[in-house]
Amino acid sequence: MAVEAKTLSPELQEEIKHWTAGNYPVWTTPGEPFPLIQSPAKLLGRADDNFIKGATAMSCIHNVIVRSLNSIYLQARNVAPTKISAITPENRVDVETRDDFVDYAREWSILLHMHHQGEENCFFPEIDKALNGKDIMERNVQQHRLFDEGVNRYDQYLEQVRRPAKGVERVGEEKFLYGPELCEIIESFGSILVSHLNEEIGTLLSLRAWDEKLNIHRFMEIEGEKAMKSCSLLATVEFVWHNLDAGYEDGIHKDFPSAPAPLKFMLKNVLWFPNRRMWRFSSCTSAMKPRPKLLYA
Structure with missing residues (x-):
């Protein structure tokens, strides 16, 4: 179903303008970090x-994605600055690092x-259902497809260079991480991804034009609860935790995410x-x- 035309009020246009193309910081310089996203609570x-x-x-959530992507991008060249083709006594520690x-990057x-599967399967459908099937979030779903190819290349590359499961020997032609390749x-996809992560913030704010009573915050909580049940506490949840900055934007997000104190x-x-070897x-x-300096930056 096509989204019906909706004229946003001047006030709402002003509210969302920072998260529309051309107004948010973009990534332009290879080797530099991707810019973080400014929150509505801070800007408004x-x-x-x-x-x-x-x-x-x-x-x-989006800033966790950006921060962690930066930690991978800014360290990869120093973690794996040269190509290697086999494990030797001299490079064994290097290979382990x-x-x-690679485990961290995965x-x-x-x-x-x-995150994106949760949006497409839970969060966005809840919004569309509440708005009588207007498919307002379809544009955001289509934006996901714009960086699918690049992310799939990322996944395939890491699968090629990851260590075998415990107790399994490396077989065939060995391939190891080479930072410049990663x-x-x-x-190839980072700038498109970060642009999408910015614009989605404006889309969520603009939903006010369709229904002032729409509780998108509750929809997010429902999606988050489902995600927590489907992921590894020791790996994925800890990965999120180790890429949260409680002091960002003067500490206004220090209580994020909402979770029991224990x-x-x-x-x-x-x-x-x-x-622990990943979290370094x-x-x-x-x-x-935030670390004053990334270990391998």
């Missing part, structure tokens, strides 16, 4: 309704797929330990503080 100076609350929560980094993809793949305590103090590459510490 308030979070007093479900649209701003929901769009702000979405900006926090590359393998740990968690980024798992998070991205989980960075080239990220550059779970947050465990994520901060206990659950990171099994995969993360953008933030388990205390949700």
Whole structure:
């Protein structure tokens, strides 16, 4: 079903303008980090309704995606600066570091797929259902297709260079992570992805034009609860935790995400330990503080 035409009020156009193409910061310089997304709560100076609350929560999730992508992009060349073709006694530690980094980089993809599948299968359909099937979010779904090819290349590359499962020997022609190759793949889709992550914030704010009472914040909570049940607490959830910056935008997001205090305590103090070799590459510490310097940047 085509989306019916809707004229946004001048006030609403002003509210969403920062997250429309041409107004948000874009990535232009290879080797530089992708820009973070500014939240509606910060830019508008308030979070007093479900649209701003929901769009702000979405900006926090999107910034986890951007921060963690930056941590991969900015470290890959130094983690794996040269090509290697086999494990030797001299490079064994180097190979282990590359393998740990590949595990970390794969968690980024798992998070991205989980997030977008959750939107397409749960969050967006709930919005469309509440608005009598207007398919307002279809444009955002189509934007997902714009970077599918690049993300699929990313997935395929990491699958080729990942370490075998425990107890399984490497067989056939061995292939190991080479940082410049991974960075080239990220550059092929990163800018398109970050543009989409910005524009989706404006789309959520604009939903006010269709229904002032639409509770998008609650829809996001429902989708988030489903996602939590489907992912690994020790891997994907900890990956998110290690890419949250509690001090971002003057600390107004320090309580994000909404979760029971005991779970947050465990994520901060206990659950990171099994995969601790991965978290040395993360953008933030388990205390949700940005690292002064990435380990391999």
